[in-house]
Amino acid sequence: MEKATIKDVADLAGVSPSSVSRSLRGVGGVSAATTERIRAAAESLGYTVSPAAYRLATGRTGTVAVVMPYLTRWFFAELLGGAEAVVREAGLDLLLYHLGDTEIRQRYFSSGILRKRVDGVLLATLALSDPEIHALRSLDVPVCMAGTEVDGFSSVCIDDVSSARRAVQHLVNLGHERIAIIAGDPREPMHFTVPPRRRDGYLAALKAAGLPAGPDLEAQGAFTVEGGEEATVDLLARDVLPTAIFAECDEMAFGALRVLGRVGLRVPEDMSVVGFDNHPMASYFGLTTVAQDVAEQGRMIAWHLVRSAQGNGAKPVRLRAPTHLIVRATTGAPTRRTARAILAGRQPAVAGAKSDSARRSSRPARANGHDPLTRPPMARPAGNKRLATTKEKKG
Amino acid sequence: MEKATIKDVADLAGVSPSSVSRSLRGVGGVSAATTERIRAAAESLGYTVSPAAYRLATGRTGTVAVVMPYLTRWFFAELLGGAEAVVREAGLDLLLYHLGDTEIRQRYFSSGILRKRVDGVLLATLALSDPEIHALRSLDVPVCMAGTEVDGFSSVCIDDVSSARRAVQHLVNLGHERIAIIAGDPREPMHFTVPPRRRDGYLAALKAAGLPAGPDLEAQGAFTVEGGEEATVDLLARDVLPTAIFAECDEMAFGALRVLGRVGLRVPEDMSVVGFDNHPMASYFGLTTVAQDVAEQGRMIAWHLVRSAQGNGAKPVRLRAPTHLIVRATTGAPTRRTARAILAGRQPAVAGAKSDSARRSSRPARANGHDPLTRPPMARPAGNKRLATTKEKKG
DNA sequence: GACTTCAACGCAAGCGGTTGCGTTGAGTGC
DNA sequence: GCACTCAACGCAACCGCTTGCGTTGAAGTC
Known part of the structure; x- marks a missing residue:
């Protein structure tokens, strides 16, 4: 019952292994009556074809x-x-x-x-x-x-360029004129192809609108929350600040939101933020973003x-998955007050914004200690009070 | 060079397939000189053993x-x-x-x-x-x-009971006397075994401290952000409110933080929150939590x-992975003002707190529409202003 | 120098299926 | 009644590798 071979089934059904194989494979050449006998025999023996033998005989691995x-x-x-x-x-x-x-x-x-x-x-x-x-x-x-x-x-892809362009166009439509990008680091070890395409979309939108672009509106970081934080901190140290930030992915946008909250910039009043991907946490943050259905792309x-793989001589295809912009609460029209002026009235809290990712990736120490009161430098929550009231004002 | 068999290698090296097999497998019985010839032949042919044949011959699948x-x-x-x-x-x-x-x-x-x-x-x-x-x-x-x-x-496990107990004990040590739990739904389709164990730890801590426990301090939801939101909303509708919430997992804690922020309860002044797992986003929120290294458990x-699997007759073992409490910014001593009193002074914003998860799980429609201005009911960010100042006060 | 010993290697029998081809025998047309 | 057809089925040769066992020949022993 456990490791029955095709011969066991054949013997029990009173036929040859070939017939069992043919029958189970459904290639024909086996009478209905025999097929049924074989099926019953296989059933009662709990027979499973050996993948190894199948692969060796057929050449396909399944x-x-x-x-x-x-x-x-x-x-x-x-x-x-x-x-x-x-x-x-x-x-x-x-x-x-x-x-x-x-x-x-x-x-x-x-x-x-x-x-x-x-x-x-x-x-x-x-x-x-x-x-x-x-x-x-x-x-x-x-x-x-x-x-x-x-x-x-x-391949399957979304149209990164036009999707990013649409996201940035949304900011343009809201009246923004200085739109920054926080972009994936091109030195990324895995060499993603996505960041440059999204940047192209960003640039295309700016160009079409006749808006300025350039190094002072760009900052780079890893495709992570921490990367977004670092890029945003970088951005906020520039001479002239943008009124909106396009993040190449939602995680980076989350990082941006956190930094903005920490320095006291309100979103979207003082700074609009738009992300990309519609990460599950995006709705949590009320993040305006470009949605894509990744699971569907996988399918x-x-x-x-x-x-x-099953041999149908299918030619290479290039599939395109749709995207759509979801406007939530992190984008709005720019106000006349510049971010620089706002920041001027506050203490520059940006200095301490170094990522604590290194610490987190280490293995848990002090396994049984009591309340070590570990308080990392970054142990401050994101978001800010103003954000919470955004909806009421808008709605 | 592509699909060379063991015979090809044998021929090229001037030996029999058996020797090739023995040599490549390193079982001995092959002279050093021959081994080297075989290695070179295999190398030049780009030979790889066929997994299917190997499996069939040896009986092990690798x-x-x-x-x-x-x-x-x-x-x-x-x-x-x-x-x-x-x-x-x-x-x-x-x-x-x-x-x-x-x-x-x-x-x-x-x-x-x-x-x-x-x-x-x-x-x-x-x-x-x-x-x-x-x-x-x-x-x-x-x-x-x-x-x-x-x-x-x-198996490998963390000690859910004692870890949860430690987390709750932390709240007890801070002086909390009404500690609630937001717990995983036992009707979970996959029948997790974790939620009840963590609840046991919660109960044990309360019992040891002589603190009240019971249905009015418990709420249930899915093991997700939305589940945490729902459970917290449920909790906030009770007659007497807790001063601290123990969430069975960080995602639920995130949900709790969001709801608390929305109704205007400050964390940790008005309500402490402790999670479990040390999810990557936990440090983002400054969440006090129990850390476990899951990748290490996998390893x-x-x-x-x-x-x-390789045959060493290893007996079943029960491995225990360590955990440790990380205290961040969402826990603190309770204040004398009760949450109820605080809430009384505000508008009850809890009503609209239904999850928008259903909408998110649907496939993206309106693939090329422009700015549909989708503003889900939940499009408000989490966190609150007070949280941001916690560190300074404590530190 | 005959005998033993043992490392080095080849032979061949599997492992458990699949499949081309040959055989059988019942059903058909004349 | 006989040749013919064709569905149904068995035979045996693989698929590529592993491995027990037998063979060989050089080195060592007395």
Whole structure:
């Protein structure tokens, strides 16, 4: 009942293994009566085909690989979730690969770990180098990408450029004239392709509106809350301040909100903020943002991958997922008072705004101590009082 | 160079396939000179052993399954990340299974999908039914659990009871006498085992301190931000209000903070809040919480799983991961003014606090519309002005 | 120098399926 | 009644690797 082989089933049903195989596979050539006998025998034995034997005999693995640069970040977790559902539904196995640091990435692509192992590969937003692309091609299985487009591979993307442009256009429409961007750091180890595209959209909107752009309206940071904080702190130290900030992703926007709250700038009265992604916490903060359905993108591309992995000679496609702007409470018309003037009346609290991310990533010490009263420098909440009243004034 | 077999390597090296196999596997019986010739031949051919053939011949799959009830929630993503690193490092494959709804779960456990497919299984915090446990046992491979303990299976857990107790004790030490809990909904579809344990710790702390407990100090919600909001709203509608809230997880605490901010209760002056988990956003909110290193737990249990999957007759172990309390800015001594009195002086803004999660989970419509000006009822930020000054007063 | 010993290596039998092809036998047309 | 057809099924050869066992030949022993 446990590890029955096809021969056991054949014996019990009084036929040959070939007939069992044909019957179970449904390729025909087996009479209805025999099929039923075989089905019953297999059922009673709790028979399962051995994947290993199946793979060896057929040459197909019934497996797809999903390769992710991050597992815990919202976008990737969401994408993975969507893809998993489709892959499982198709009866395929999902092999998960996490590309941690560059070293692992190196090892991964050089030694063909996936060779003979999968029928298809799904990569998430990695900018691939030429050797990497070559390595993937030589796998000789369909490759699909999410968030990036590569010649010869299928992909699903949102239109980052026009989406970002739309978000910034929203700020323009509200009357903003000095719109800053806090952008992803191009030195990002995983070489995201997204940040530059969103910046292009930002620039396009400014250009179309005839508004100023340039280095003094740009700041960079990691694609995280802390990165957003650092970029915003940087921005607030400039000579002339913007009246609105476009964050390339919601996490960065959260960081911006926190810094703004800490220095006493009201949102949106003193500064508008718009994010990108519609992260689950975005509605929590009332963040105006560009929404995309990442799980759906995972489903779309996984569906395509499954199709091509199963041999239907599907040509590479480029899928586009829709986005839409969600206007919430962090954007509004600019006031005449400049942020600089507002800040002038307060103490410059910006200095202490260094991230405590380093501390948090260390392992928990003092496992059983009592109330160590750990109070990190950043232990101050975000948001501010004015924000809470925004809705009433507007509504 | 692409799909070389062991025979190709053997021919090139002028030996038999057996020697190639032995050499590559390092089992001895091959001279140094021959080994080197074989290595060179394999190298030049880009040879990789066929996993399918290897599995069929050896009977071991070189694969472990990781089964998750959620992929996108912080805890599970973190756990998966930790486990993945160890599994990959051990040279095993990681098959990912997501147990979506109950139906999928049913199908999953009944038909032995994993039979003959994996050398080990890692399950994350699911309360298993007896048939499910039986099904897992009949797989006849090591099974490891994270977050739950089951007889005969290895597991890694934090001590939820004592950790929760410590968190509540912290509130007691600050002088709180009416401490409420916002707890996970026991009707949770995935049957988490965690909420009741944390509640037990809460009750133990109250009991030890001789403080009141009971239904009027308890409210329930989902293990999410929205669940925390709903539970808090519920709590605030009681006759007598607490001076502190223990949230069973940080997400619920975030929800509590938002509701408190909206109704104008200052944290921690009017209400202390303590969470559990040290979610990445916890430091953002300055949330006092119990920290646990989930990725490390993933690594611990995965390491054990790998060991037992590789045949070392390791006995089931019960691993305990440490936790520690992190005191930040959301807890403080209670003031004499009761929350009730404070609320009496304000308009009851609690009514509109229904979650907008339903809307968010729907697919993005209006893909190309311009500025739909969607302003959900909840579009107000959390936190409040007073919070920001806590540090100065305390420090 | 004959005999033992043992490292080094090849042979061949699996592992559990799939599948091309050959065989069988009942049903058909004449 | 006989050749023919074709559905139904079995045979056996793979798929690519591992591994027990037998063989070989050089080194060591007395």
